[in-house]
Amino acid sequence: MATALSRFAPKKVIVFSRDELKQFEMQQVWPIDGPWPIRYFIGDVRDLSRLKRAMEGVDIVIHTAAFKQVPAAEYNPFEAIKTNVLGAQNIVDATMDSDVSHVIALSSDKAVAPINMYGATKLAADKLFIAANNYKGWKDIRFSVVRYGNVLGSRGSVIPFFQKKRRGGVIPITDERMTRFNITLQQAVDFVLTHLQRMQGREVFVPRIPSYRIIDVAQAIAPECRIEIVGIRPGEKLHEELITINDAMGTLAFDDYFVALPTVGHIEEYLKSDMGKAGKKMPYGFYYDSGSNHDFLTVQGIKDLVQAEADQTTSDAKLDFQTVAL
Numbered sequence: 001m002a003t004a005l006s007r008f009a010p011k012k013v014i015v016f017s018r019d020e021l022k023q024f025e026m027q028q029v030w031p032i033d034g035p036w037p038i039r040y041f042i043g044d045v046r047d048l049s050r051l052k053r054a055m056e057g058v059d060i061v062i063h064t065a066a067f068k069q070v071p072a073a074e075y076n077p078f079e080a081i082k083t084n085v086l087g088a089q090n091i092v093d094a095t096m097d098s099d100v101s102h103v104i105a106l107s108s109d110k111a112v113a114p115i116n117m118y119g120a121t122k123l124a125a126d127k128l129f130i131a132a133n134n135y136k137g138w139k140d141i142r143f144s145v146v147r148y149g150n151v152l153g154s155r156g157s158v159i160p161f162f163q164k165k166r167r168g169g170v171i172p173i174t175d176e177r178m179t180r181f182n183i184t185l186q187q188a189v190d191f192v193l194t195h196l197q198r199m200q201g202r203e204v205f206v207p208r209i210p211s212y213r214i215i216d217v218a219q220a221i222a223p224e225c226r227i228e229i230v231g232i233r234p235g236e237k238l239h240e241e242l243i244t245i246n247d248a249m250g251t252l253a254f255d256d257y258f259v260a261l262p263t264v265g266h267i268e269e270y271l272k273s274d275m276g277k278a279g280k281k282m283p284y285g286f287y288y289d290s291g292s293n294h295d296f297l298t299v300q301g302i303k304d305l306v307q308a309e310a311d312q313t314t315s316d317a318k319l320d321f322q323t324v325a326l
Contacts, residue, residue, distance in 0.1 A: 008193070012037045016054050017065065018044040045087030051094035058098060062192060063091050063105040063129075066122070070110070070235050073118040084121035085128070092132045096139055102196055105129045107147035107204070109181060109240040109290075112247075116235030126204065130262060133201040142201035146192050149181025149209060149240055149290065152309055158217055159306060166222040172230045178214040179239050179290040182297060183207060184309055191257070198275050204260040206242045211290040212297040220302035239291030248286040252279030258288065 015023060015038065023040045030038050043050040045065045055061070066084055067073060073080040088105065095103050107126050110119035132143040150157050158180070165171050183191075187207070195205045218227060232238065243251055243258060250267060252259045259279065261267050270276035297305070 055098035088125035112241040144199040145204045162221040171218045206258040210295040211293040241289040243288035251282040
């Protein structure tokens with residue numbers, strides 16, 4: 001975090017969430033009276049009036065709030081809708097009623113051809129942010145979406161789950177064929193910040209990232225453990241998708257990312273812009289999913305990534321502590 005703040009030197013960073021515990025924990029490392037201009041606001045994206053107050057004087061909004069546990073969303077669908085869909089609408093309304101100029105919303109691979117409630121709500125949220133560009137009126141504001149796969153080692157992801165299960169000597173695998181996309185936390189952060197500078201509005205930015213086989217992750221994390229096949233859970237896919245065949249006609253390919261746009265007409269307009277000139281139209285029939293991806297992590301590659309992420313976390317923690325100490 002210190003690196004990002006030094007690189008961009010923002011006048012202020014506001015952390016807006018309803019989780020006072022996590023905000024308290026962050027303040028132990030990043031206090032409000034420390035060397036960086038960080039502020040902490042308690043609030044919920046369901047609360048439009050609170051959002052509007054929090055948006056005062058804000059230029060850029062990165063929307064990451066979500067009700068994202070698949071089983072919990074299946075069991076509590078109305079709550080998922082309130083946070084993921086109505087909360088997204090509140091973000092759109094609050095930013096358009098303020099002086100915000102750039103809004104990027106974080107999406108999920110589960111929003112593509114969704115088969116569960118979480119994915120359906122994220123798809124609806126994506127559509128709201130893209131459509132917001134149509135009715136912003138005279139406002140100088142842009143709305144775009146960033147969509148990627150699983151963040152390596154994030155809360156609730158497979159790696160910490162396997163690390164915990166390793167102690168029992170058995171690793172549960174849903175299906176030996178299952179694959180997922182992978183992106184590190186630093187790559188995800190860099191991708192968002194890079195496209196804040198590139199966005200023109202209406203784009204869904206998708207990174208070109210490697211896939212991994214779930215069974216390879218198990219071998220990398222706990223090679224000594226017994227594998228137990230437990231079956232695919234309700235609402236779970238064998239392979240995750242980031243671009244479907246039907247999205248292809250509105251997709252442009254760049255060296256390290258894709259841009260999905262609402263219509264072919266938007267593609268023609270985008271290709272004329274400075275950011276779009278290097279884009280290549282994708283043919284109908286193209287799709288991008290974790291199973292057919294050409295880039296797969298090996299078992300050793302997964303081990304190296306997990307170790308590198310652990311080393312980076314330790315390094316960041318030391319740097320943050322030293323920054324606060326100063």
